[in-house]
Amino acid sequence: MGITTNFLKLRSSGTPKQGEWNINYAKALAAAKKDGKFIVTCWSNGDLCGSCMAAETCMMQSVFKNWMKTSDAYFVFQYSGDKDKGKMLYDWIFVKGGMKRFPGFRITLYDATGKAVVNKSFTGDMLRNGKTGAAGAKAMGETLKKIFAKKPSSITPTPMPDTEAYKVRFNEKLTTKQVNAILDSIDKNGGYCPCQAGKDADTKCHCKDFKQNKKIGEPCICKIYVKQKK
Secondary structure, three states, rough: HHHHHHHHHHHEEOOOOOOOOOOOHHHHHHHHHHHOOEEEEEEEEEOOOOHHHHHHHHHHHHHHHHHHHHOOOOEEEOOOOOOOOHHHHHHHHHHHOOOOOOOOEEEEEEEEOOOOEEEEEEEEHHHOOOOHHHHHHHHHHHHHHHHHOOOOOOOOOOOOOOOOOOEEEEEEOOOHHHHHOOOOOOHHHOOOOOOOOOOOOOOOOHHHHHHHHHHOOOEEOOEEEEEEEO
């Protein structure tokens, strides 16, 4: 087994949880924004890349995994062997983030308006300070810890709709590709509904129309969110 094959055992494909490696970037991003938490993303070329293998070895070390559990952040790992090649995350780290070498890391924090107030990019070699094994794992944790410590005190979770009346879920009729595309459009629009004109309190996602006019089981204008009973 290659290093990537072993590392994939650490990933969860279910509901994103803080302090654990997740596979679904769209869901983890939505959770990080909702909770006002950091999201650490990594795209790797797997066993095809020596630097990727070195980074993954560090990321599998118990010292790093134990630190993750206390980090209060979301983590996402995708690589070239994933079904969709992790295109959305690849674009986020390498195309938009400007990374030129694998593996690429991007650490981001969003405020309640959807603006990225912390946005740092690293190669795996930079993040582990050129070290390997347990020493590299420790260096990774220390680098990320320093970034997390600079979290602006004004950051608050993104306001959610009236949870006393209903819950919100992704529309199960949409494909992952469609969900990712809509979330990307919302992100590019500063957190405002891309299906409505203007940027104000009424069009901030979740929008006023969704909160006040949609019934249980009905999707929002963009079709991505659906109301369900609490």
